[in-house]
Amino acid sequence: MSGHVAPHRWADLWAGRVGDPERTVMERHAERCRACARERQRVTRASDSFAAIRTQSSPDVSWDAVRARVHWSVSTQRRAALRRPRPAYGWLAAALATGVAIAMISGPAPTWSPVVAPVARHEVRSPPVAPAALVGLVSRASGDVMVDGVRPADLFARSLTTGSRIATADGRVDIQFGDNSAFALGPRSTIELRRFDAQTIELAVDGTVDVAVAPRAGGQRFLVAAGDHVVEVRGTQFRVTHDGSSTSVACRHGLVAVSDDRGKVLVGAARRVHVASGSPVSSEHVVALSSDELTTLAEATPLALPLWDPVALAQRSAPLEIATSGRRDVRVDGIELGLAPLRVRVMPGRHTVETADSAGRFRRAGWVDVAAAPQGVRLDVPAEPPPTSGISERRRQLRTRIDQPRLGRCMRSIAKAGLTGTYVQVEIAVDARGAVGFLNVIDSDLPSATASCVREVLAGVRFGAGAAATWREHIDL
Amino acid sequence: MVAHVMLARVKRDTTGSLATLGPADEADLIARCKADDRSSHDELYHRFRRQVAGNLYRVLGDRTDLDDLVQEVFVIAFRGLERFRGDARLSTWLYRICVNVALGKIRTRKRRPAAIGVADLDATSADPSLIERPETPDRALERRQDQERVYKALELLAPKKRIVLYLHEIEGLDLKQIAYLVDSNPVTVRTRLFYARREFYRIIAGEPPPDKLPADEGDDR
Numbered sequence: 001m002s003g004h005v006a007p008h009r010w011a012d013l014w015a016g017r018v019g020d021p022e023r024t025v026m027e028r029h030a031e032r033c034r035a036c037a038r039e040r041q042r043v044t045r046a047s048d049s050f051a052a053i054r055t056q057s058s059p060d061v062s063w064d065a066v067r068a069r070v071h072w073s074v075s076t077q078r079r080a081a082l083r084r085p086r087p088a089y090g091w092l093a094a095a096l097a098t099g100v101a102i103a104m105i106s107g108p109a110p111t112w113s114p115v116v117a118p119v120a121r122h123e124v125r126s127p128p129v130a131p132a133a134l135v136g137l138v139s140r141a142s143g144d145v146m147v148d149g150v151r152p153a154d155l156f157a158r159s160l161t162t163g164s165r166i167a168t169a170d171g172r173v174d175i176q177f178g179d180n181s182a183f184a185l186g187p188r189s190t191i192e193l194r195r196f197d198a199q200t201i202e203l204a205v206d207g208t209v210d211v212a213v214a215p216r217a218g219g220q221r222f223l224v225a226a227g228d229h230v231v232e233v234r235g236t237q238f239r240v241t242h243d244g245s246s247t248s249v250a251c252r253h254g255l256v257a258v259s260d261d262r263g264k265v266l267v268g269a270a271r272r273v274h275v276a277s278g279s280p281v282s283s284e285h286v287v288a289l290s291s292d293e294l295t296t297l298a299e300a301t302p303l304a305l306p307l308w309d310p311v312a313l314a315q316r317s318a319p320l321e322i323a324t325s326g327r328r329d330v331r332v333d334g335i336e337l338g339l340a341p342l343r344v345r346v347m348p349g350r351h352t353v354e355t356a357d358s359a360g361r362f363r364r365a366g367w368v369d370v371a372a373a374p375q376g377v378r379l380d381v382p383a384e385p386p387p388t389s390g391i392s393e394r395r396r397q398l399r400t401r402i403d404q405p406r407l408g409r410c411m412r413s414i415a416k417a418g419l420t421g422t423y424v425q426v427e428i429a430v431d432a433r434g435a436v437g438f439l440n441v442i443d444s445d446l447p448s449a450t451a452s453c454v455r456e457v458l459a460g461v462r463f464g465a466g467a468a469a470t471w472r473e474h475i476d477l
Numbered sequence: 478m479v480a481h482v483m484l485a486r487v488k489r490d491t492t493g494s495l496a497t498l499g500p501a502d503e504a505d506l507i508a509r510c511k512a513d514d515r516s517s518h519d520e521l522y523h524r525f526r527r528q529v530a531g532n533l534y535r536v537l538g539d540r541t542d543l544d545d546l547v548q549e550v551f552v553i554a555f556r557g558l559e560r561f562r563g564d565a566r567l568s569t570w571l572y573r574i575c576v577n578v579a580l581g582k583i584r585t586r587k588r589r590p591a592a593i594g595v596a597d598l599d600a601t602s603a604d605p606s607l608i609e610r611p612e613t614p615d616r617a618l619e620r621r622q623d624q625e626r627v628y629k630a631l632e633l634l635a636p637k638k639r640i641v642l643y644l645h646e647i648e649g650l651d652l653k654q655i656a657y658l659v660d661s662n663p664v665t666v667r668t669r670l671f672y673a674r675r676e677f678y679r680i681i682a683g684e685p686p687p688d689k690l691p692a693d694e695g696d697d698r
Contacts, residue, residue, distance in 0.1 A: 007678035011646075039682035046630070046681045049623035050647045058531035059540050066544050067522050070551040071515070180516065306516045307509050333502055349501025418649040 005029055005036050010043040055421075131199035135310045136160035136177040140303045142342035143171020143187070156319040156345055157374045159310070162196040168207075171342070174303040177201070180214040182302035186241075194225070205242055210300040212237040227277055232257045238267075239297055248274045250289055252297040270294060303337065305345060313345070319376035320346045320368065322353055325383040329356035330365075340381070348372045355381050363472070364442055390467025394430050398473060401461045410453035411477055414446065422446050422477045424454050429470040434463035442472065503567050510558050522551055525571055532572055536579040536643055538628035546582060550574050565657070576640060576658045583636040630680040638673035645670055646677075 005026050012018050013026060030037045138145075138156050145155055146167040152158050160166065160175060167190045176182040177196070185191050189207020196202075203209065204225040213222050216234045224231040226242035226249075236254020240247070249258050250272035258265050258273055262280040267273050272293070273286045289297070305313065322330050322340045330340040331354040337344055340355065350369050354362040365381040414422060424444040429437035439459050444451045454477070506524075509517035526547065533546045553574050561570060631639050637659070644655045652663040652670070659666065 006675070007682035008674045010682075011674065011678050042626075042682050043678055045619075045623050046627050046678075047646075049620060049627055052620055053535060053538075053624055053627065053647050054649070056531070056535055058527045058534055059543065061526070061530050061544050061547055063526060066526075066548045066551075067519065069548050070522065070555065071518065073548070073552045074518070074555045179514075306514050306520070307512065347505050349505060351502070418651055420649060 004033060005040070007039050007043050010040045011047055013040075014044050014047045131197040133161055134177050134196045134198060134201065136164070136175040136193070136196070137310055137313055138173055138345065139176045139182060139305055140174040140184075140337060140342060140344045141171065142173075142339065144169035145171065145173045154374055156317075156343065156376065157314060159314065160193060160196075162193055164196075165190065165192045167191075176302070176304045176308065178214060179308045180304055181212065181308075182304040183209055183211040183213075184300060184302035185209055186300075205240055207243070208239065208241045210237075210239045210297070210302055212302050212304065229258055229260050229275060229281065232259065237297070237301060239300065244277065246274060246276045248272060250293065250297060252294065299338070303344070305347075307347075316372045317345050317347055318370050318373050319343045320351060320353075320370055321376060321378040322355075322381060323378060324355060324381045328381070328384075329360075329362075330354070330381075331356075331362050343376070346370050353379055353381070357384050389469070391469045391471045393466055394463060394469040395471065395473060397463050397466075398428070398458070398461055401463075403457055403460055406460070407454065407457045407477075410450055410457060414450055414477075423474060424451060424477060425472060425474045426455070426458060427470070427472045428458070430463050430468065432465060432468045434465050436461075436463070437470075446477070500566075504563065507558060507561065507563065507567065510555070518555060521554075521567075525568065526551075528568060529571055529575055532575040533579055535647070536575070536640070537582060538624075538631070542582070546578055550578050553578070569657070573658050573660070576644070577660075580636055580640055580659075583639060626681065630677055633680055634673055634676060638669055638676065641666055641669045642673040642677055646674070 009018065009026065013023060018026065030040050137159065141155060144151060146169075147155065147158060147160070148165055160177075166173060166175070166185055168185050168187055170187050172184055172186050174182055174184040183191070183203065185205075186208030189205065189209065191207075191209055192204040194202040194204050199219065200221045200223070202221075202223045202225065203211075206226075209224065211222075211224065211233075213233060213236060216222055222233050224240050226240050226247045229242075229247045229249075231238070231240055231249050233254060233256050236256055237252040238254070238256050239250045239252075241250075242248075247258075249256055249267055251267045251269055253269045255269070256267045258267060258275070258281050260275075260281055263282065265273060265281045265283050265286060267286055270289045271286050272289055273281065275281050275285055305317075307313075320332065321343045322332070324330070324340040327339045330337050330342065332344060332346065333351050334354075348370055350367055352367045353365045355365045356362050366379060368377055368379045370377050411422075422445050424446060425442045427438070427440045427442050429439075431437055436459065439455065441451050441455050444454075446454065454475075458475075506517055506521055510521055529550050530543060530547050533550070534540060534543060537543075537546075550571065554571060557574075561567075565573075631643065634642065640659060641655055644650045644658060645652075650658070652666050655661075655670075656663045656666045661669075
């Protein structure tokens with residue numbers, strides 16, 4: 001190479017895309033030529049900053065405002081598309097006027113035929129149509145649930161209609177009956193679907209029920225009867241607790257009317273009313289909810305699947321049973337579902353299940369493929385390994401004894417494809433003699449073949465005698 | 478491979494409790510969105526909003542109008558979901574929309590030049606896991622100046638060249654992936670990239686930018 005080095009070739013050199021002979025020539029030239037050395041330095045510094053740019057995280061945006069604007073834009077367009085075009089009355093009137101004018105100018109005066117006496121018409125009144133019956137489907141259940149006095153094996157396949165009576169033991173059951181409309185029956189509670197149709201929903205509760213109901217259309221009613229009190233709403237989320245001695249109604253959002261034969265009181269958002277049996281409801285009983293009570297209400301929101309089509313759901317969805325050794329918080333596909341063991345209705349496909357450890361951190365417990373079948377799928381979550389000492393020493397051993405050249409060979413194809421910043425997370429158990437009990441890849445963004453290769457490399461690490469340890473290791477590659 | 482790389486990027490960008498979507502969940506989410514379900518629109522927005530904002534932010538190098546651009550991406554996505562055939566991952570498809578929206582923004586900015594807000598890049602820190610030790614003020618200043626230099630050089634390129642160069646040099650994507658994102662073919666991308674690199678590194682090295690090359694023609698159509 002006799003001339004100067006083009007700047008982009010310095011970038012190639014930085015990226016390792018220059019062969020050894022040319023590299024030597026370029027470097028020798030830079031030693032002799034101050035201008036090229038300066039150019040090389042500038043290009044290298046720019047190239048170095050690429051990694052920093054690549055890892056820049058997103059700044060915070062006004063997320064809620066943007067979401068509202070997106071929704072407004074999309075829904076406005078949809079509404080405009082749905083709006084029927086207005087009939088062209090103007091054109092019609094103009095055409096009519098023109099026709100009349102032409103007739104008056106060109107033709108003789110019209111001769112009108114005698115007026116025909118109107119014939120009396122009897123209006124045929126159609127018989128009142130019965131409102132369409134609603135169907136409720138169980139979306140989540142934990143513990144024993146009885147429907148009409150029996151423990152059904154096909155709880156998730158059963159349609160709940162008018163007259164159904166549901167009771168819980170220590171767990172709870174969530175029942176969806178429409179878009180964004182569901183109720184959840186708390187522990188040791190009973191509910192009866194007294195009326196369950198498109199016009200009126202009337203539930204009679206003894207115990208605790210959490211209700212989230214989408215805004216009702218005009219003429220629709222939603223009632224919860226709790227002893228001698230009736231709770232009526234139009235669209236809201238609230239909790240009714242009724243036992244023999246009192247009734248309590250807490251409203252998370254919306255407006256709830258609580259009435260009895262002596263009066264009526266309105267309970268607004270973040271407020272509750274507590275009325276003893278036999279006492280009339282009064283606005284004096286309405287108090288504000290504490291933040292803890294609001295949090296409890298939020299956590300008790302009934303589970304409603306986003307797509308509500310009872311027929312399709314009954315045929316296509318399936319229950320997923322998550323069995324844990326103790327009571328552990330569980331998350332499916334990122335959605336917290338409360339304490340397991342429980343059963344939840346899911347759509348067919350692969351679902352990721354996470355459980356909380358003793359520190360409250362969610363960790364992946366596994367994934368499960370669910371097919372559309374009434375019997376569903378069960379996932380047994382292994383018990384959390386007991387905390388072990390000596391993790392830091394074992395971790396150090398793992399880190400220092402990885403066969404780096406072999407690991408590099410595993411990653412070669414990935415690196416050539418330009419994919420960087422990958423990782424693998426493993427769970428590993430080592431006993432006191434240094435033998436590896438198990439080594440599982442929990443998570444990785446590598447292709448499966450590469451992840452397996454990395455796992456083999458990690459399995460090849462030899463540990464010495466020491467403290468037994470079980471831990472999870474996140475390794476950036 | 479395109480989908481895989483994008484998936485990796487989604488994993489890197491999403492934070493908090495939202496798990497990465499599997500293909501089946503993704504198909505389900507798309508189906509629900511197509512059925513005009515508001516809650517699934519919200520879910521899609523919540524899952525991908527940080528990825529979208531991050532992509533736009535990195536491509537453009539400043540946060541001016543970022544709210545509007547994120548909004549634009551999601552509006553285009555929701556309106557275009559009907560036409561989404563599922564031949565790429567949802568994250569990839571959104572990335573493609575981001576690239577187009579960013580391209581539009583760059584073109585507008587070319588017509589109405591504004592101050593380059595690259596200083597914004599330091600407002601949010603990089604991924605903390607990638608920072609091994611606290612940065613000294615001198616080093617931070619140097620890094621900031623280097624990034625400013627990169628974005629200023631990018632500003633001088635034609636929009637299409639800029640996008641291609643950004644995706645290759647900074648995001649590390651290969652020609653096929655870039656071709657998908659910019660809706661072109663790999664050969665065109667290769668040519669564009671060749672000229673873009675030559676021009677960009679000349680600017681970086683302090684040489685005067687060359688005259689317009691044939692590949693510039695039609696860039697701002």
